[in-house]
Amino acid sequence: EAEVAQSPRYKITEKSQAVAFWCDPISGHATLYWYRQILGQGPELLVQFQDESVVDDSQLPKDRFSAERLKGVDSTLKIQPAELGDSAMYLCASKVAGEETQYFGPGTRLLVL
Amino acid sequence: GDSVTQMEGPVTLSEEAFLTINCTYTATGYPSLFWYVQYPGEGLQLLLKATKADDKGSNKGFEATYRKETTSFHLEKGSVQVSDSAVYFCALGGYNKLIFGAGTRLAVHP
Numbered sequence: 001e002a003e004v005a006q007s008p009r010y011k012i013t014e015k016s017q018a019v020a021f022w023c024d025p026i027s028g029h030a031t032l033y034w035y036r037q038i039l040g041q042g043p044e045l046l047v048q049f050q051d052e053s054v055v056d057d058s059q060l061p062k063d064r065f066s067a068e069r070l071k072g073v074d075s076t077l078k079i080q081p082a083e084l085g086d087s088a089m090y091l092c093a094s095k096v097a098g099e100e101t102q103y104f105g106p107g108t109r110l111l112v113l
Numbered sequence: 114g115d116s117v118t119q120m121e122g123p124v125t126l127s128e129e130a131f132l133t134i135n136c137t138y139t140a141t142g143y144p145s146l147f148w149y150v151q152y153p154g155e156g157l158q159l160l161l162k163a164t165k166a167d168d169k170g171s172n173k174g175f176e177a178t179y180r181k182e183t184t185s186f187h188l189e190k191g192s193v194q195v196s197d198s199a200v201y202f203c204a205l206g207g208y209n210k211l212i213f214g215a216g217t218r219l220a221v222h223p
Contacts, residue, residue: 004156006156010143013136016146033210034188040215040216041216042202042204042213042214042215043157043211043213044213045210045211048209048210055209056209076132083205085119087158091156091157093157097210099208100145100164100206100207100208101147101159101162102161102211103159104149104157104158105156106155106156107155107156109154
């Protein structure tokens with residue numbers, strides 16, 4: 001069964017450093033999402049892509065976060081510089097355009113020291 | 114804006130007990146409703162969904178009915194197992210983002 005792949009699974013960094021997360025969606029899924037899940041809370045959308053275009057990045061802290069999906073397939077989320085409050089699980093999800101069900105990857109757990 | 118409210122956890126049950134996790138929502142349109150489950154250290158897995166009022170979603174013994182009149186989508190299971198221990202998230206959405214509740218942790222002991 002096809003799955004959303006994410007790497008790394010765990011990342012420990014010091015504040016002010018740069019970090020990057022990678023996501024490979026299920027093949028054929030044109031829509032890709034990045035969510036942030038703070039411990040004890042539900043996931044919240046950071047950015048949504050349709051192919052290579054950003055559909056919604058209204059909740060992305062653009063002073064330090066950036067996301068790209070250059071060829072409309074895999075995607076990278078970057079944080080520079082990382083802050084203590086960025087410690088969270090970063091989840092990638094994908095879906096077929098025009099359908100509702102999103103499929104989630106295993107997530108990258110980030111700890112900023 | 115749209116929002117989801119779930120009952121606070123943790124919910125602690127004995128094996129074979131009946132489970133209910135309450136979920137209510139506020140939405141301007143007619144969203145689809147979802148239950149996702151998250152096992153320790155893992156991402157979210159879709160458990161079930163319902164796309165319109167009075168629809169019942171079901172999977173692995175879990176059920177939830179989309180109640181428009183009470184704006185609710187409560188999750189139920191007749192007999193829980195230890196392996197059901199996880200965090201359960203109610204969510205609403207459609208063709209764009211999902212809006213999640215805070216999650217309810219379920220612990221089932223033998």
